[in-house]
Amino acid sequence: GASLMFFVGGNWKCNGTKDSISKLVFDLNSAQLESDVDVVVAPPFLYIDQVKNSLTDRIEVSAQNCWTGKGGAFTGEISVEQAKDLGCKWVILGHSERRHVIGENDEFIGKKAAYALSQGVGVIACIGELLQDREAGKTFEVCFQQLKAYADALPSWDNVVIAYEPVWAIGTGKVATPEQAQEVHAALRDWLTKNVSAEVASKTRIIYGGSVNGSNSSDLAKKEDIDGFLVGGASLKGPEFATIVNSVT
Ligand code: PEP
Numbered sequence: 001g002a003s004l005m006f007f008v009g010g011n012w013k014c015n016g017t018k019d020s021i022s023k024l025v026f027d028l029n030s031a032q033l034e035s036d037v038d039v040v041v042a043p044p045f046l047y048i049d050q051v052k053n054s055l056t057d058r059i060e061v062s063a064q065n066c067w068t069g070k071g072g073a074f075t076g077e078i079s080v081e082q083a084k085d086l087g088c089k090w091v092i093l094g095h096s097e098r099r100h101v102i103g104e105n106d107e108f109i110g111k112k113a114a115y116a117l118s119q120g121v122g123v124i125a126c127i128g129e130l131l132q133d134r135e136a137g138k139t140f141e142v143c144f145q146q147l148k149a150y151a152d153a154l155p156s157w158d159n160v161v162i163a164y165e166p167v168w169a170i171g172t173g174k175v176a177t178p179e180q181a182q183e184v185h186a187a188l189r190d191w192l193t194k195n196v197s198a199e200v201a202s203k204t205r206i207i208y209g210g211s212v213n214g215s216n217s218s219d220l221a222k223k224e225d226i227d228g229f230l231v232g233g234a235s236l237k238g239p240e241f242a243t244i245v246n247s248v249t
Contacts, residue, residue, distance in 0.1 A: 006034075006221070006248040007161050007205045007228035009062060009124055010041040010235025011092060021047050025054045027238025033058060034246045037228070040124075041235065042092050045078050052087040062090035062124060065098060068111040080119045091116045092230075094126040094146065096167045106146060110153030113160075122159040124230065125150050126209070127188075131168035139166075140187050147191060157192075157200045161207055163230040164188060169210025171232060178219050178226075181208045185225035214243035221247045 016024070021043065033039055042062035043051045052061055063083040071079030083091060093116070094109040113123045127146035129139045143164065154160065164184055169176050176184075185206045192201035208220055209230030220226050228248075235241045 004203070004205050004227045006037040007207055008037055008039055008241075008245045009090075009092070009161075009163070009207070009228075009230045010241050011064065011095070011209075011230055011232050012041065012043050012236060013064070013097070013232060014044055015236060016044060016047060018047070018050065021050060022054065024236065024238055025051060028059060028241070029054075029056045031238055031242035032246075033242060034248050037245050037248050039245055040090055042090070042124075045083075048083070048086045048088065060089045061087055062092055063088045063121075064092050064095070066091045066093070066112055066116055066121075068108065069115050080116050080121055084119060084121055088121060090122040090124055092124045092126065092163075094150075096126065096128055096165055096170055100130070100167065106149030107153075110149045113150055114153045114155070117154060117156065117159055120159075122161070123154075124161050124163050124207075126163040126165050126230070128165040128167050128170075128210070134166065134168065139184060143184060143188060144191050147188060148195070151196055157196065157204050161205045161228070162188060163207050163209050165209035165230060167210075171211070173211050175211040175213075175216050175220075176208065178223050181220060182223040182225055185223070189225055212244060214240040217244040217247040218249075221249050 040060045040062045042064045066080045067077040093113050098104045127143050129142040133142045189201045205227035207228035208226050212229045212231050213234045
């Protein structure tokens with residue numbers, strides 16, 4: 001990334017136990033992290049309180065999902081108010097696992113994003129194409145459509161980070177090349193310029209996710225339009241996550 005504050009998020013997904021999370025927090029608390037990076041971790045809901053009570057304030061906490069509106073009679077859901085009450089500053093929305101495994105659509109995700117922002121919780125807004133989309137030459141089309149759904153739903157981009165996560169790269173070990181990622185990031189920024197505003201395009205962080213690890217992050221971070229990372233598997237290892245954070249250029 002060239003000019004914006006680097007942002008690195010760790011998405012722990014549905015992993016961990018009280019013990020393993022206590023060890024991960026210990027490792028994160030012991031790590032030396034570059035100061036000019038926003039660092040966020042997203043534990044499973046059930047462990048957010050444990051993490052908030054033990055993790056250094058240097059690292060912010062995110063939820064991995066939220067309900068579309070105010071809490072109430074929605075069995076099994078977690079509200080933005082509750083996430084905020086436990087100290088979450090962010091929520092990850094539109095993750096590919098929620099889109100493609102759980103079946104969430106653009107409109108539902110847009111509603112959640114708008115409600116989270118209305119409550120002062122920042123949104124890590126995920127988008128990304130399937131392998132079949134890329135092979136059909138539809139990468140930009142799919143990503144623009146998902147981005148437009150956020151744009152249509154959101155009153156402001158002030159508290160939003162866009163995470164470009166090609167689905168074929170998530171959890172597969174097949175990281176996008178720096179050139180592949182940069183190409184899409186530049187296209188997304190261009191879309192924001194044309195469809196939202198030049199100001200939003202220049203101020204909004206666009207982070208990359210998909211098999212980022214301690215060995216490939218520094219080459220990706222050198223690309224002009226890559227402003228950070230969303231990290232899954234490698235965020236479960238404290239020292240490796242710190243290496244990724246410190247790959248800021
Ligand atoms: C993710 O789930 O956001 C992700 C990028 O996963 P991984 O790093 O494991 O590919």
